[in-house]
Amino acid sequence: METYIRNLNVKLLMKKVLLTSVFILFIAFSFAQGYESTKYGIRAGVNISNLDFDPSPVNRNLHRNGFYFGGFAEFSLSETTWLSTELLWSAEGAKDENWRANYLNLPIQLKFKLGEHFTLGAGPQIGVKTWKSADAFDTFxxxxxxxxxxxxxxxxxxxxRAGYDFKNLLDENLSPLEATQFTIQVGIGIKI
Structure with a gap:
């Protein structure tokens, strides 16, 4: 019981550290870049997420249609290059109730202008589990x-946008079962 409580306290502390870091990142970039070169906005849309299990379980619907929403800040590095950071809430996992999870995601992308209307971006993303229907998913x-x-x-x-997890999403107690996730997002946004 003591080990469980200690692990729970460590996970809660890690969540607080992550959220504080995100807040500091937004503030630091805002002051460092100045108002003219910083744009803020909101974006929202639909997710199509798919869990890929190893070894593969049978009789499971491995995808889930969900939604996401959140805010972003873009910091100009040049006329054609930006650093973009976002804070998004996202419903992901699988359709099966036992394999659903919601996350607070922080993607950080380097974006490049490809002409008058198109922008291409890529980068890492970290996430914290905010809700799960079972204890199957790891916190981060x-x-x-x-x-x-x-x-x-x-x-x-x-x-x-497409995203792919680099590590096992499942709690280590479920070993040898592992899962990674591929997610497609389609959405709309506004810069303010």
Whole structure:
């Protein structure tokens, strides 16, 4: 029982450290870059996530259709290059109730302008589990994201993004069962 409580306290501390780091990152970049070179905004859309198990379980619906929403800040590095950081809530996992999880994700992307309307971006993403239907999922995740954005009005855009987890998402108590996740996001956003 003491070990369980100690592990729980460590996980809670790690969540607090991660969220504090995210907050400090937003503030630091805002002051470092200045108002003219920083843009903020919101984005939201739908997720299609797919869990890939090893070894593969049978009789499971391994995908889930969900949604995401959140805010972002873009920091200009040049006329055609930006550093973008976001804080997104995302419903992911599988359709099966036992394999659902929601995350607070922090993607950090380097974005490049590809002409007048298109932007390409890629980078790492860390996430913290905010809800799960079972104790199957680990608290933290690490993945890579990449996507393309199309600006259709002065400050509005649509985007398509893909993400893939680099490590096992499942709690180590479920060993040898492991799972990684591939997620596609389609959404709309506005820069303010």
């Amino acid at each position: 995740r690490f993945s890579g994201v990449g996507g393309i954005e199309y600006k259709f009005l002065e400050d509005y855009f649509i985007d398509v």
